[in-house]
Amino acid sequence: MRRAATLELIVVFGLTVGFWWVSMVASAVAGHPRSETAFSTRHLVSLLIYESVAAALLVPWLTRRGWSVREAGAPEPFDVVRGIGVWLMCEIAFVFAWWTFAVVQPKTAQDLAMAQPFPGGATQTWVVATSVLNPIFEEFLWLGYGLVALESRIGLRAACVVSIMLRVSVHAYQGPLALLSILPVGLVLTLYYASNRRLWPVIVAHVMMDAIGLSQFLAS
Helix, strand or coil: CCCCCHHHHHHHHHHHHHHHHHHHHHHHHCCCCHHHCCCCHHHHHHHHHHHHHHHHHHHHHHHHCCCCHHHHCCCCCHHHHHHHHHHHHHHHHHHHHHHHHHHHCHHHHHHHHHCCCCCCCCCHHHHHHHHHHHHHHHHHHHHHHHHHHHHHHHCHHHHHHHHHHHHHHCCHHHCHHHHHHHHHHHHHHHHHHHHHCCCHHHHHHHHHHHHHHHHHHHHC
């Protein structure tokens, strides 16, 4: 296994996670929390532009350092079937997390279910583009590169924990929803990849969740 240098991890996660953290803080200081513009066309376009630039900078640099996107394996037709299975596991984990929270905090759960915390709206074109491209970027970041690189430094278990924590942290603008939705889903995706080392089923599952979730949100 290639051992990722500490500086390499700092650069990759600083340019990605660090950028998201800074943007959330800057939005809050400016009096326009990110939750107010999340899922608007402007937000989705900005997200895809940023991820494209980050990928264009990081992938060639990491390739020169010995990492390759091919480490994630070539996609196979059966990955679609695997991805549907992973998606179902994510849905079960999500429902269980919500059910548990509703039992412990019924009033808060009801308020969250009734609220629409993200008032932005986006066109169908950008919803489709984001639902496909964002999962590819994120799963290569959290798992295809991130989990493997972290594992080489701190071991598999700790790498899983750190990867999940970073995934949840960039959705902190969602408030309690980040813990109730991103955490259980991130747990399933991370454990699946850690066990099988197949990234494309995870990407398929993520695409399905984003496409269904964004479509339902916009329809409402």
